[in-house]
Amino acid sequence: xxxxxxxxxxxSLSPGERATLSCRASQSVSTYLAWYQQKPGQAPRLLIYxxxxxxxxxxxxxxGSGSGTDFTLTISSLEPEDFAVYYCQQRSNWPPEYTFGQxxxxxxx
Amino acid sequence: EVQLLxxxxxxxxxxxxxxxSCAASGFTFSNYAMSWVRQAPGKGLEWVSAIxxxxxxxxxxxxxxxxxxxxxxxSKNTLYLxxxxxxxxxxxxxxxxxxxxxxxxxxxxYWGQGTLVTVSS
Numbered sequence: 001x002x003x004x005x006x007x008x009x010x011x012s013l014s015p016g017e018r019a020t021l022s023c024r025a026s027q028s029v030s031t032y033l034a035w036y037q038q039k040p041g042q043a044p045r046l047l048i049y050x051x052x053x054x055x056x057x058x059x060x061x062x063x064g065s066g067s068g069t070d071f072t073l074t075i076s077s078l079e080p081e082d083f084a085v086y087y088c089q090q091r092s093n094w095p096p097e098y099t100f101g102q103x104x105x106x107x108x109x
Numbered sequence: 110e111v112q113l114l115x116x117x118x119x120x121x122x123x124x125x126x127x128x129x130s131c132a133a134s135g136f137t138f139s140n141y142a143m144s145w146v147r148q149a150p151g152k153g154l155e156w157v158s159a160i161x162x163x164x165x166x167x168x169x170x171x172x173x174x175x176x177x178x179x180x181x182x183x184s185k186n187t188l189y190l191x192x193x194x195x196x197x198x199x200x201x202x203x204x205x206x207x208x209x210x211x212x213x214x215x216x217x218x219y220w221g222q223g224t225l226v227t228v229s230s
Contacts, residue, residue, distance in 0.1 A: 032213055034209070042222075043221065043223055044146075044154065046216055046218050049210075049215070049216040050215065055209075055218060087153065089154070090215065091215035091216075096159055097168065099156065100153055100155065101153075
């Protein structure tokens with residue numbers, strides 16, 4: 001089973017600052033990696049798929065990068081609505097199994 | 110507009126059974142694989158099960174294998190999860206999620222709002 005490790009567990013920043021979230025896989029996942037945002041009481045929302053592609057309707061301040069085992073989600077300039085929990089997720093090729101990282105909580109400093 | 114609406118959650122005793130449903134609309138349901146993902150209270154996300162577009166392929170996390178069964182009725186645009194031999198650790202919000210559009214289907218582009226399953230005596 002591929003394990004995804006996210007860091008840091010909690011990130012404290014102010015609006016307008018740049019956020020950099022990390023996700024490391026225990027073995028290569030190529031670019032089969034996605035990022036989600038989840039706010040309290042809401043379902044997760046897809047932000048980035050295939051490592052670097054923004055999902056429909058996602059603002060340009062969100063970007064993803066990486067391949068293999070190391071991935072980054074960057075929020076260029078934080079808006080108040082960006083404070084939430086962020087998860088990375090991968091799918092193994094066969095059989096299809098999906099794993100999530102443990103999450104990074106982005107909180108207001 | 111894509112909509113996924115889960116139902117069927119509730120309180121059940123350990124060892125009991127429950128059947129979840131997810132009604133889909135706004136897309137051609139029969140063209141897409143679907144999954145169930147759960148989230149225990151205050152915890153992270155855990156993939157539970159997936160089913161191919163036709164229903165011919167089903168896949169499970171080790172934690173539910175042999176106890177849960179995923180199925181779909183493409184004529185009713187509905188996804189199901191039959192949960193048997195429920196345990197306290199199955200307590201969670203259960204989300205249905207649609208396969209994303211990337212080539213491998215490695216993401217979930219739409220999620221329902223979830224249905225809460227509580228396993229307790």
